[in-house]
Amino acid sequence: MDRPPAVPVGVIVGSFAAAFVLASLPMAEWAAAWRPPWVALVLLYWCFAAPERVGVLVGWGCGLVLDVLVGTLVGQHALALGAVAWIARRIYRRIRLLPLWQQGLSVFGVMVVNQLVVSWVTGMRGLPVDALAHVSVPLAGAVVWPWIFVLLRLVRRRYQVE
Numbered sequence: 001m002d003r004p005p006a007v008p009v010g011v012i013v014g015s016f017a018a019a020f021v022l023a024s025l026p027m028a029e030w031a032a033a034w035r036p037p038w039v040a041l042v043l044l045y046w047c048f049a050a051p052e053r054v055g056v057l058v059g060w061g062c063g064l065v066l067d068v069l070v071g072t073l074v075g076q077h078a079l080a081l082g083a084v085a086w087i088a089r090r091i092y093r094r095i096r097l098l099p100l101w102q103q104g105l106s107v108f109g110v111m112v113v114n115q116l117v118v119s120w121v122t123g124m125r126g127l128p129v130d131a132l133a134h135v136s137v138p139l140a141g142a143v144v145w146p147w148i149f150v151l152l153r154l155v156r157r158r159y160q161v162e
Contacts, residue, residue, distance in 0.1 A: 008161040015042050024069050033132045036140040039066050040084050040114045045152045047088030059085030080117035100146045107145045111138035
């Protein structure tokens with residue numbers, strides 16, 4: 001049997017790179033409020049699947065990269081993704097046992113926290129906050145969660161990321 005070489009760190013970095021690309025793709029203005037939080041979802045998956053490799057520090061670093069990538073205040077997404085990673089590390093043992101639809105409900109709650117932190121920092125800067133985004137972004141994240149979970153689980157098993 002020909003097995004692929006073990007490249008667990010490369011697989012994790014590659015999945016984050018794909019999430020950054022998806023987060024930076026241009027969208028129509030009417031659809032922007034429904035853009036799933038790709039980086040937060042990938043971070044959440046890896047915090048659930050490989051908590052010893054991906055944690056708050058990785059979340060903070062990904063948030064800084066996302067801040068630079070989308071042009072927001074440096075630290076805004078870092079704070080939000082750090083909170084997401086911290087929550088994920090606290091609940092991953094319980095969430096991993098749930099069926100996908102119940103995981104989606106939990107992901108919705110975590111994405112609400114992510115969106116509230118981003119909106120809070122935006123509001124603190126005196127910029128307008130999109131009220132629809134408080135529900136639409138977490139809802140979009142919960143809807144795409146099953147596909148993110150299944151796709152990344154296939155990748156994790158294929159490359160034997162533990």
